[in-house]
Amino acid sequence: MNEQVHKVNSEDRIFNIVLNCMAAILIAIVLYPLIFVISASFSDPSHVVNGDIWLLPKGFTWEAYAKVFHDAQIWNGFKNTLIYTVLGTFINLFLTTLIAYPLSRRDLPGRTIFTFIIAFTMFFSGGIIPTYLLVKNLGMYNLIWSMVIPNAIATYNVIVMRSFFQTSIPWELQEAALIDGCSNFKLFIKVILPLSKPILAVMVLFYAVGHWNEYFNGLIYLQNEKLYPLQLVLREILIQNQASDTDITASMAKQTLLAESMKYAIIVVSSIPVIILYPFVQKHFVKGVMIGSIKG
């Protein structure tokens, strides 16, 4: 279909202009806060506090970043979150694949029962308190495990993955392998997994972002500050306004100023790992969301 062949009437032309303007406004609305945060993080703290910054940094300085990188609490949070993210995502991936594959097999007796058991949990759950009591009773309270086990599987992701296996890997191929005497395990490891890299990438993104941004489980299950994930440290600094370790050498006023622009730097630093991950899996994840929209 060639666009140029058709005569575009003036009404449509106006319509196009309006659309392009709306798109530009939307881009500006989404980007402005992000650019502002980056600019403020590189600016002289006094300009930040006086509200001199509109778009570009003023009085360029790395001071705020230097302070963020010297903060022991932030480093500790970073380290913990990294552990929770890597370990948690590994557990997520392992269990989600293990359940999604059998459920994708149309020749599995009892498939509908299993699917019902897991899908039901999307609509009805025990709620916060019984879950909290369970985790406590299992002795996971105040341990790393409380950050990775209670959320080891997301049902939505199981359904996305199952749909991928059903729609993207030809059943005839699997059937042929089985007829040739291939065991289900061998089929899974030798045929299915190598063909599933796109969906595995999507799952890594979904789960890893979830772990990286998780704060609520930490809030209710962790008491030991040494185990705090980054988001809990951020919560203390950004929301409860508790600036971390105080540097006695700097004057009090300068200290308060720096704490302000440090908040911007900390936002940038904490969001960068996820944003870096994004381009690598970006081509896959849109597909992942789309597969998730397939009914069933």
Added chain:
Amino acid sequence: MSLKPESTKRIKEKVLPATKPKKKLWKNIVRRYDLYLMLILPMAWYIIFLYGPMYGLQIAFKDFIPIKGYWGSPWVGFENFQRFFSSYYFWRLIRNTVTIKVFSILFGFPIPILLALLVNELKNNKYKKVLQNITYIPHFISVVVIVGMLNLFLDPNTGVVNVILHSFGIKSIPFMQEAGWFKPLFIGSNIWTNMGWQSIIYIAALSGVSPELYEAARVDGASKLQRIWHVSIPSIMPTVIILLILEVGHFMDIGFEKILLMQNQLNMSSSDVIATFTYRTGILDGEYSYTTAIGLFDAIINFILLIVINQIARKKTSTSLW
């Protein structure tokens, strides 16, 4: 093998249906034992971590004392529920929960659809990609950071928003501390965070619409707006309905993790919702039975709404979850 035994076997199957399929089913199960092995670990997780708490819901009807355990604690019937319904907080919590959700659906639900329609109409592919990729970014930012950004931007003294208001001669507004601003800020920032990501599904649905439909409408003299109204929107209607059902089915869950972060003593009257109350009273104050009852009340309302809206959708539009 000759055909004869095969055909007699088939006849036998017809004559003795009671035993034969059972045997076959058993054979099918045994042949796929390794698939069941794979299922053991994840299913055990589901039973323990998702069905376990459902079993724990019984304490809503008990006076749960941790040392005595689930079994030892005495039954109290509906006492916990009655206490909640007659509590001072009850109407405030219900009002906040319901208004936040209703306004979220009213404003937040259509915007991703409009964004998808916009993306679909843009003819310049590069521009389209830029718009899409930029609107996805906020989805990856944590709630803590989003609320932190709100605090920074809306700070009465140093926040950029109030600095702008100042330059217009308007007195600064302590947005985060005023109850009246809580809901608009919560819903508005949610839209900012989620619109791009939520539009993906609609964009996918729109890309599946046959170009011939648009072509036919164009030949019939339909303007662009008419083509959107009569071709695009009807084509994504099933997707819209499914997502609306899911949204309503989670009516009482309203992203309370973010509300919890935005909450402070000053905006409590409009920010306190059932889930944040449950967190405070249950986890912080240890009133387990009482808050479990509140949670159960929440879950039951969700479930009823889900069934009702699914039924309505099935009758009116023939699209439904089941």
